[in-house]
Amino acid sequence: MTNNLKYFIGNWKMFGDFSSLKIINNVKFHINKTKSKKSRIVFCVPSTLIRHFSSKLKNSNIIIGAQNCHFSDDYGPYTGSINSKMIKRAGAKYVILGHSENRIQKLHNGDTDFLINKKIKSAIKNNLNVIFCIGETFKERKKNLTNKILSGQINKGLHSVKNLNKVIIAYEPVWSIGTGMIPKHNELNKTILFIRRKLSKSFKNKNSVKIIYGGSVNSKNIHKLVAIKGINGFLIGGASQSAKNFIDIIKNCYK
Numbered sequence: 001m002t003n004n005l006k007y008f009i010g011n012w013k014m015f016g017d018f019s020s021l022k023i024i025n026n027v028k029f030h031i032n033k034t035k036s037k038k039s040r041i042v043f044c045v046p047s048t049l050i051r052h053f054s055s056k057l058k059n060s061n062i063i064i065g066a067q068n069c070h071f072s073d074d075y076g077p078y079t080g081s082i083n084s085k086m087i088k089r090a091g092a093k094y095v096i097l098g099h100s101e102n103r104i105q106k107l108h109n110g111d112t113d114f115l116i117n118k119k120i121k122s123a124i125k126n127n128l129n130v131i132f133c134i135g136e137t138f139k140e141r142k143k144n145l146t147n148k149i150l151s152g153q154i155n156k157g158l159h160s161v162k163n164l165n166k167v168i169i170a171y172e173p174v175w176s177i178g179t180g181m182i183p184k185h186n187e188l189n190k191t192i193l194f195i196r197r198k199l200s201k202s203f204k205n206k207n208s209v210k211i212i213y214g215g216s217v218n219s220k221n222i223h224k225l226v227a228i229k230g231i232n233g234f235l236i237g238g239a240s241q242s243a244k245n246f247i248d249i250i251k252n253c254y255k
Contacts, residue, residue: 007168007212007233008250009042009131010240011067011096016045018052026243028062030250039250040233043240044096044131047082054091065094065131068102071118073125084119084126095123096235098133098157100174113156120157120167130167131235132157133214134195138175147194154198164203168210170235171195176215177237185224188213192230219248226253 016023024043031041044065045053054064070081087095097119104110111119116132123130134157136149150171161167171191176182183191192211199209213225214235225231234253239245 004038005040005232006038006253007040007042007210008246008253009044009065009094009096009168009170009212009233009235010246011099011214011235011237012043012045012241013067013101013237014046015241016049018049020049021053021056023241023243023246024053024057024062027246028057028060030243030247031061036250036254038254042094044094047087047090050087050090050092063093064091065096065129066090066092067096068099069095069097069119069123069128071115071122073122084123084128088126088128092128094129094131096131096133096170097123098153100133100135100172100177113153116157117159117161120161124161124166128166131170131212132167133170133172133235135172135174135176135215141173141175146191150191150195151198154195154202158202164199164209168212168232169195169199170212170214172214172235178216180216182216182221182225185228188225188228189230192228196230217249219245219252222249222252223255 042063042065044067050064050066066087069087070078070083072083098116102111104112120130134150134153136146140149195211210232211230212233212235213231217234217236218239239249
């Protein structure tokens with residue numbers, strides 16, 4: 001993976017069935033028609049669709065990923081869970097980890113930074129590319145805690161990870177997800193720069209660290225987001241569930 005590529009990663013969340021493959025096929029048709037070699041397209045779909053989609057897209061330029069995995073490398077008594085070894089064998093090449101919807105929240109139990117770190121190391125061990133999500137809440141942002149929160153999530157989530165060859169950092173402010181709001185240009189620019197500087201102090205191959213942005217990405221605001229220096233692509237939620245919306249994001253990104 002190189003910084004010359006623009007990543008467009010769709011997170012389908014709890015959406016889709018076998019017939020939804022037509023959405024991805026429409027995106028594939030557009031990519032083939034435009035011969036866009038600068039784009040890397042990944043769709044992170046529900047576990048029920050990984051095997052079917054990856055087999056149908058085997059020889060295409062569309063890559064299938066998963067949305068989460070269990071922290072254990074081994075099989076065990078974890079009802080309803082799927083580990084990185086299983087999703088890799090099902091055909092996934094990427095996995096989203098640390099998404100705010102899966103992190104521990106006040107109203108429900110979720111992943112701690114410790115568990116996210118174990119998942120990341122397990123995924124890397126099983127040769128998966130990790131999309132590691134970090135982000136602050138609106139309350140934390142108002143208290144000027146953004147850098148502190150991100151720093152803590154990076155330190156704990158990437159503890160004992162030797163390098164970032166298999167890791168993409170996805171900055172996704174919790175307050176931006178599904179709200180239609182995105183950070184102001186200068187604020188986002190400073191945050192991306194902070195993340196890159198922090199990573200460069202802790203890891204080798206600092207020039208190839210990949211940082212993408214997620215949070216209410218759509219075809220109307222993509223021109224603002226692509227103007228931010230240091231962003232290597234985008235994690236796209238609801239808009240990735242529509243071929244037209246996803247294609248429009250890619251088109252407007254290169255205008």
